[in-house]
Structures are given as C-alpha cells and as structure tokens.
Amino acid sequence: MVEVHLWSGLRSLTGGREVVEVEASNTGELLRELVRAYPQLEGPIQAGVSVAIDGRIIASGLTEPIPEGSEVYLMQRLRGG
C-alpha cells in the first residue's frame, strides 16, 4: 500500500482525510486508484496534478515507479513561465 499525502484543500473530497492509502506501483496506477477509491478526486486529477516521490517531483509522468515505503505527495500540476 502507498500512503498518499494530499494537500489540505482536497480534504473536503476525501471525507476529511489528508492521508489516504491505495495500492499502486507507479504514478499512473496511483492516480487511477485514487479516483477509484475517492471518486470526487477526479476533478483535481483531471485538472492536472504532479506527484512527489521521496521529494522528487514527477510533473506529469504516469509510468514512474513508486518504490515500497516511499513518501508520496500529491501536488498541484507544475506550471512555468
């Protein structure tokens, strides 16, 4: 299981939880499983999110592996100027 830390603005979509657990071995699975477990997360995930794995920010990739025991954060999709 992967423990996923959400930003606190998403709590209203997960029944108040800021840390949720899903089964996933890469970033694509993670996002898919998050929506399956918490359908209301579809909005933010569709709008675009990034995933930080042990501090390394994956801006958009769906194939990045998530090693066992990693610290995983969901973040707003990175943008630039």
Next chain:
Amino acid sequence: MALDDRKTDFKFVGTRPDRPDGLDKVTGRAKFGADMYAPGMLHGAILRSPHAHARIVKIDTSKAEALKDVKAVVTRADFSDEVEFKPGLEGEFWNVLENVMAGEKALYDGHAVAAVAATSALAARDALKLIEVEYEVLPHVTDVDKAMEPDAPVIREGAADYSVPEGMHPNVVRYHESGHGDVEAGFAEADLVIEDHFDTEATHQGYIEPHACLAMLGNDGKGELWCCTQGHWIVQKTCAALLGIETSQLRVTASEIGGGFGGKTTVFIEPVALALSRKANRPVKLVMSRSEVFRATGPTASASMDVKIGMKKDGTITAAQGVFRLQGGAFPGAPGDFTAMCAFAPYNLTNVRQVGYDVMTNRPKQAAYRAPGAPMGAFAVESVIDELCNQLGLDPIDVRLKNAAREGTKASYGPRYPRIGLVETLEAAKAHPHYSAPLKPGQGRGISCGFWFNHGGETSVSLALSEDGSAQVMVGTPDIGGSRASMALMAAEVLGIPYENIRVTVADTATLGYNDVSHGSRVTYASGLATIKAAQNAVEKLCERAAAKWGIPVDAVKWENGCAVPSGPNAGDFDPLPIAEITADMGRTGGPISGHFEATPEGAGVSFGTHIVDAEVDRETGKTTITRYTVIQDAGKAIHPTYVEGQFQGGAAQGIGWALNEEYIYGEDGRLQNAVFLDYRIPVASDLPMIDTVIVEVPNPGHPFGVRGVGETGIVPPLAAIANAVSNAAGVRMRQLPMSPPRVLAALKGDG
C-alpha cells in the same frame, strides 16, 4: 531515468564562447516575428472593445467588407466553436478562443471583437473604423478585493471548479489550501508575531518585441504559420483546435524572439491571422502595436495578501500563515496556488498554512511571467521576516540561515527536499563584500530569499553528423535565454569536438517531434539532457563503426576526446580514430549517423536564490535609487556562465521595475490608462546599477551534468529585497508595490 553517466569534469561546459546568434542580431540579419514576407500578403488589424465589460448586441461588418482593399473580415463566427463539424471546444482551448476573439461579451478594455485583412496595414486600420459594434455596457470590476465582495459584478457564472468552497463569490474560480502542523499553537510559542497586509499591482512582461505573425491557411485545411513564440508546438495544437483543422496539417515555425518571459507561451493573434487567411485565401501578416500588447496580452496577476509570522527571540520561526488573493483577468488561471506553495518554501517550518485564491476581474487574461505567482508571495513573506528581524534586533541572513530549508526538510508545500542549495546561497551572501560594506546616510539594505520549482516537460532532440565530422543539433525549444550556445556546449562535451563545429537550430513543427514550450526554466535542463542523450546515441553508433573497422567487439571501443579508441590494452592496438575519419565514409559503412532522444525528463530540481540590495531614498521627492545589487543563485552547473549571469541580472532588472515603477493603472471607467512605454515605466540602463552575480553550483541529481534551470528564480527575491532596502532606508515599512515616488513620499509623510 537512469543517470549513470553523471559527469563532473568538463572540457567545454563552463566556458564562455561567443554566442552563435550574435552576428545575426547585431547586424539586423536575424528574422523576428514581423520580418517575414510572402507574395500576395495581406495585412491584418484587430478591432478591440473600448469597454471593460459589455454585452455585444450586434456587429455589422458590411461597410468594411464593401471596401475594395478589404479582403476578409472575421468575428467569433469564423472560429471552430461555431463550426458544426467540430463542436465542443472546452477547457483552456475555449478560454483561449474566448480571449483571442470575444463571444457574447467583451470582458476587458482591449478585448478583440473583430478583425480585418486588407492590402495595406493602413487600409486595414481604416476599415476597422467602419465596423459597427453595438454594446450594452455592463458594470465592471478591476480590483481583486472588490471582485470578491458580495455585490461585485459576475464576470462569468459557473467558471469556478471543484476547489472553491461554497458561499464564495462566482468570481473566485480556484482555491488552494496546504500546509502542515498547528499554526495557532506555533503563534502561541512565539515571542513576537507580526501580521500585515501587502498589495502588488499587475506588471507586464515587457518584452521588447511585440507579438507578430505571418499566416497562410487554405480551404484544404493545410496551413503555414511563422510567429514569435516561446513554443511553436503549443501554437500548432491551439490554433488547430481553434480553427477546427488537423494539428499535423499546420506547420509552425518559430521566429527569433525579442523576449518572452512567459508572456509568449500562449496565442493571441495567430488564430486570428489564420482565420483571416482562410477567408481571404491569401497570406496575412498581423503585428501588434505596443498599446495592443499592454491592453490585450498577458500581464502578470496583481495580488492582495495577508501574512502572519511568529518568531522567537533567537530567530526561530514558530509558525507562518499566508492568504494570497490573485486576480488574473477575465479568465481562470491566476497562479494563487503557486504563490501559496512558493511563499514559505525557503524555510523549515513546523507549523505553516497557506491559502491561495484565483479571482476573475475585467482585465486582460494574465499570462505567465517568470516564476508565475512566486515574486508576490516572497514580497509579503520576506517583508514580514525583515520586520521581525528589525524588531528583535537580529541579523537577516543569520535568521534565514537558522530557518533555512535543507536536504530532508519537509517543504511548506508537502514533500521533503532532495539536495538543494539555499544554505550555500545564504552563506555566499554573508561572505560577500557587499553584505559588510558600510551604508551612507539615507541608504538601506535589504535581503530576500526566493524559491521556484522548475520544470521538465516533453522534449525531442535530433543530432546529425556531417561528413566532415561537424554536427547539427535540432531542438524544439525557442532560444529565449542562450540555449543554442548551451546546447552546443553540451553536445561538444559528449562528442569531443569544438563548440564552433556544432550548429544548433530551432526546428519547426514539421521536422521534429513534440516539444513543450520554453518555460519553467526547463530548456537548459530538459533540452540539454535530451541533447546529451542524442549525442551519446550518435557516439554509440560512431563506436560501432570503429569496432567494425577494427574487427573488435563494440564493447571494446570507447569514445575519448572526439576519437574512438580501444577500451583497454586487451582490446587491440589501434590508433585513435577521429570523428571526421568515421563520418567521411559513413555513407558506405552503414549510412548517415544521427542521434535522437525523446522523453519527458522528471528531475528538474527546485532552485533557490538570495539577493542583497542597497537603496537610497530621496526624502524630498520620494525617488528611490538602487545603489548596489548582488544576485546569488544556485545554478546546479552553469553550462555557459555568461548567459547564467545574464539571467540573474535580467531577473534583478525586471524586479527593480516591478518594485519601483511598473504598474497597470485603471481608470474608474475600467480602461487601462498607461498602455505605452512612456507612461508604463520600465527600467532603462541609466536606472540600474551594475548587478553583481555569484553563481552557486550545487549539482542537480536529476541532470547528467547537474543543471538546474536558472531563468525564473532570479525574479522571485527582488520585490522583497528592494522593499526591505527601501523600508530600511525610509524608516517606514512599504507594503504596496510599486514603490513609486508619490507612494514613497506619502509613506514618509505618514499618510501612505
């Protein structure tokens, strides 16, 4: 992505050769957006709304169309959301369409409502006067705080997304909240808590080259577009969607670019020129005036912010909280979320909470501007930290060092930092002679840190070797910061051939795979990584040819100083085989040799900087002079240090303008009052001191040579560093930007 090829010893990287585009640019040979011509070309002009908010009741174009010089007139009806065969444009494409040509309502002063193509630019402008538009003027709002009030006019019902809490005004369209710990408990532990309100005004990216393009689109759906842009693939994709054509049928070529800074990452006139061309069946050139650039292209967001920070007497920050309200014009997109996420990012905080709002107003659609959202937040946060240091009698660098984020620190936006270089920039600032130099009476010194995320993005690079052993590199990221030079240096490093033997070209959309825009400080990182990998791919093939010639296994060959050599004494006794000897007969030894690489690199690495500023305030006039400025920033590894220093200096120069003079001024009528450079004051050379730079190099583990992007972080600290210097010089806290002479004078008199 495996980075087992990390390199720390360099022959070419880190040197300062001449820029490859230098001669073209100083002789006027370089072709910018407005420099392209085509046989039979028409000239376009755009009619713009004089109202900040108005329903478009009727547009009558018949008189304009009757002129013999006029070959086409377009309105919203000529774009794809009105075309039956490709309905359903939605999301950001719909927003962009609504911005490039108004639909039911004009949403800001300068919003495009119709366009003309005629045989001359003058005829096109004259024809605009014959287009009759009937408006029903609506109430408007241009201020971010007023736009959130209950009685504010609603700009677009239903534009808010899932994130906005119930009960907010419909103009609040995005909401972000993040942080960790318990801020109230943290404030209770503090010896001093300061809470303050700060405002910044919108500023324009101020690129010297106005938007310009030459478009050709036939009724067969095939098109060609030449334009000045930071990313021609996004232009291709967006224009194809807006015009209802297939993406691959539109070939887009990026011109040389006279500045972008984030403002050229979207489209404004390109779809309009294509629509005019399709209707007239002739090429159409469209060039914006400066006034159009100000009125209708992206300035940055303006901001209203509340920041509260608690500190112990020893300088430890116990809690930090910020509310950041950003308006981004009449469309969703103001980066309130990024202001929130970046604001406290330099610090190791146990208790932190940040809230960001994206608010719509009747202003032009904001566009990205270097580290979008971050400079405003840094202004508010670093001002409060400075005030805490002043009141507690603490050294501002020591306090920042005490609280600085390091490897392993939990960032204010969530995850733990990998290897970062903030502490190194602070230590370099403390050791810099600037920091210990005495100040004259009337002068003040300011310090600020700044943070930006940086980005990777989709990237394709091709590298082809010529028979003489020289190389051409095709990249897809327009060169806005010297990337052709840095790509050539990185390719030279891998190939082992001189920088001068490599030509780097920004390829068009028909000749290379997809490339994300030149934004997010991504080009030296991502196109650089792809160039290194493409060159390595070519080197593998060169080694194969040498192995075949020598009759030894390929793994017995290695590449050294531009030559294939046996990998060890057991591999055989062969003289080094130079690249030119392999390429000379490559057509007969297996065919042309090229290298390719396509990926979305995910290891950009965040970046930090620290700025030191001295300012002198004239107490009689309120005028501020920046007397000394030092930028210290982590570049990971500077590929071409002169360009890196240029990025640092450019960030400081633009920051000085933003801090001291630049602002969008709206009248009561909602019209922009200062849409020319005479009235919108950007700094010129005589306004600036020599901007000193220190390049800190803490290698990014996500890049083979350790590169971190440097283009954006440099504009994050200046607003705060300058505000702190001015506040310390004036003896009064400056809470509103720009700190123009009247505003400083008012503050000095105590009524600011």
